[in-house]
Amino acid sequence: MIYLTMMIFVKDGKEEVFHQFEELAIPLLKDYKGKLVYRLRPTKESFISHEDELPYEIHFLSFESESDFVNFAKDERRKDFLHLKEESIRxxxxxxxxxx
Structure with a gap:
């Protein structure tokens, strides 16, 4: 089992485009024995301290193996909507x- 934490910084004004991408990408996880354990959209008040810019979202994912994660990342269906990711994620x- 591997665990991944992803810090995501979204371009200003592109939040809805990012949400569209997530609505398409997240369901694919299960096809690769992956799971979105936590999806957080923290507020400034939820940070005790920070030295860098705050992320828009934090994802905590798990996959049964490294190869499951690699196969998820290479999924051909993702190519159809990767433009949403590129448009929205800085x-x-x-x-x-x-x-x-």
Whole structure:
């Protein structure tokens, strides 16, 4: 089992486009033994401290294996709506981990 935390920074004014992308991408997770464990849209008040810009959303995902995640990322159906991701997400970073 692998765990992924994704910090997502959305372009100003592109929140609805991002939501459209998520509505299409999230259901594909189950096809690759993936699960969106938590999807958070934190407010400024929910941070105790920070040194950098705050993310629009934080996703905590799990996949049964690294190959399941790689196959999800390569899913041909995603190509049909990747333009929504490119239009709406300014930057993101992914943190991989495992349960200890």
């Amino acid at each position: 930057s993101s970073f992914l943190i991989k981990g495992m349960k200890v």
